[in-house]
Amino acid sequence: xxxxxxxxxxxxxxxxxxxxxxxxxxxxxxxxxxxxxxxxxxxxxxxxxxxxxxxxxxxxxxxxxxxxxxxxxxxxxxxxxxxxxxxxxxxxxxxxxxxxxxxxxxxxxxxxxxxxxxxxxxxxxxxxxxxxxxxxxxxxxxxxxxxxxxxxxxxxxxxxxxxxxxxxxxxxxxxxxxxxxxxxxxxxxxxxxxxxxxxxxxxxxxxxxxxxxxxxxxxxxxxxxxxxxxxxxxxxxxxxxxxxxxxxxxxxxxxxxxxxxxxxxxxxxxxxxxxxxxxxxxxxxxxxxxxxxxxxxxxxxxxxxxxxxxxxxxxxxxxxxxxxxxxxxxxxxxxxxxxxxxxxxxxxxxxxxxxxxxxxxxxxxxxxxxxxxxxxxxxxxxxxxxxxxxxxxxxxxxxxxxxxxxxxxxxxxxxxxxxxxxxxxxxxxxxxxxxxx
Ligand code: ADP
Numbered sequence: 001x002x003x004x005x006x007x008x009x010x011x012x013x014x015x016x017x018x019x020x021x022x023x024x025x026x027x028x029x030x031x032x033x034x035x036x037x038x039x040x041x042x043x044x045x046x047x048x049x050x051x052x053x054x055x056x057x058x059x060x061x062x063x064x065x066x067x068x069x070x071x072x073x074x075x076x077x078x079x080x081x082x083x084x085x086x087x088x089x090x091x092x093x094x095x096x097x098x099x100x101x102x103x104x105x106x107x108x109x110x111x112x113x114x115x116x117x118x119x120x121x122x123x124x125x126x127x128x129x130x131x132x133x134x135x136x137x138x139x140x141x142x143x144x145x146x147x148x149x150x151x152x153x154x155x156x157x158x159x160x161x162x163x164x165x166x167x168x169x170x171x172x173x174x175x176x177x178x179x180x181x182x183x184x185x186x187x188x189x190x191x192x193x194x195x196x197x198x199x200x201x202x203x204x205x206x207x208x209x210x211x212x213x214x215x216x217x218x219x220x221x222x223x224x225x226x227x228x229x230x231x232x233x234x235x236x237x238x239x240x241x242x243x244x245x246x247x248x249x250x251x252x253x254x255x256x257x258x259x260x261x262x263x264x265x266x267x268x269x270x271x272x273x274x275x276x277x278x279x280x281x282x283x284x285x286x287x288x289x290x291x292x293x294x295x296x297x298x299x300x301x302x303x304x305x306x307x308x309x310x311x312x313x314x315x316x317x318x319x320x321x322x323x324x325x326x327x328x329x330x331x332x333x334x335x336x337x338x339x340x341x342x343x344x345x346x347x348x349x350x351x352x353x354x355x356x357x358x359x360x361x362x363x364x365x366x367x368x369x370x371x372x373x374x375x376x377x378x379x380x381x382x383x384x385x386x387x388x389x390x391x392x393x394x395x396x397x398x399x400x401x402x403x404x405x406x407x408x409x410x411x412x413x414x415x416x417x418x419x420x421x422x423x424x425x426x427x428x429x430x431x432x433x434x435x436x437x
Contacts, residue, residue, distance in 0.1 A: 093167075093186040097127040098179055099144075105181065114167075114188055116159040127182070131158040132167065144182070149173025154189070166193040204284070207404045211333055212279050214340065221304030222275065229268040236260040274301060278329060278336075284411065288323040288435055291331075291360055291367050298332040299358060302339050310351040311343050316359035324367050324432040330408045331432070334416075335371060337401040338428045342373030344394070345426065349375060363431055366414070370429035377422040386418065 087094055093111035097104045107122035115130055134140040134155035150172045157165045171184040236257045243254035274297055299315055306313040346354040355374045360367055385391045387406050392399030409416040409430045420426040
């Protein structure tokens, strides 16, 4: 008779039964050949012992498994409670919406408050109806359909009560329970935005005050500048009168004198117009402009100061420059500030060594404008503090000129760069965005 303990190989039964020490491992075939009855009894015994052991073992295994599952479930519940508490009380507005139809599946208290719905969850609403308009719709759309589906954008949220909030929104497309959802976290940056606007307004006020102050300081030179065309006007007028009402009458002389009067009067009114325009308050307004011509106008503004201080001011302007997209008055203010600094820096030089060069040249970055003097240059210690507001080495300096210049240049997407070898003057330059670039 073929001896098989049930369908189980004997050695497995031996292993299980071996727990109670009732059986010694061996070959079932050998035992069956020698003692068939013992084998039969043993088989019954082995079977029962095996069933018992297996049952106990299975029971123990099941209980262990049940304990493990209970622990995992408890841990999961704790963890879910923890994350829900974090999500619901987070100071960041959290929203989860289905991508397919925009339906909001979850919104936390901050999101509800931010959307002007304190206490009422946004669940079930369409995320597109909340009134959020990204600053850059195209970028937002690209990020949403893009492969990694992640990104950030700034935008406005218009509330039903007419209030408008500025938001910084981070978003991520994820798969959740078989659905593609959009997880968004938004931060209210309205306050920051207002503060930045206040700073911008203050900067513009400061820039205006600085222009007025510069003009105030240059008033004496202006009076001098204006006195020239005015003197010419009166001299020419006298000449004209003499020519018209002779002793020896000459109509050609009268005409020349009248033409000169017109020219000089125009020049005087041009000086006044430029000055008024320069000190007028204005909002930043970028327009396509001829950089050389705005430099010529700025140079006219400082010519009086340069003459007064015996500075030889030269313009080296590249020809055929493309137009630049700039705020004309602001760029003139930069040039006037830099040129005045250069003129002041050279006051200790011999009068023959006071040279100021304002130049333009085209470059791949745009139109490079540079203002270079032959003064003492800038030491490394001063250089580190040069653009700090209110830093000045002058007894009557305000120390805001260069910081204003830098803000203006940066508002034009450029950098104000300084280079100077002490003893060999200083050069300030920046590249204005050209329309051809
Ligand atoms: P302020 O002219 O009122 O001092 P600025 O901000 O225009 O204020 O300049 C800050 C300081 O930078 C000046 O006091 C001066 O020490 C230094 N500086 C600016 N331009 C030059 C220059 N071209 N050469 C040497 N030093 C300069």
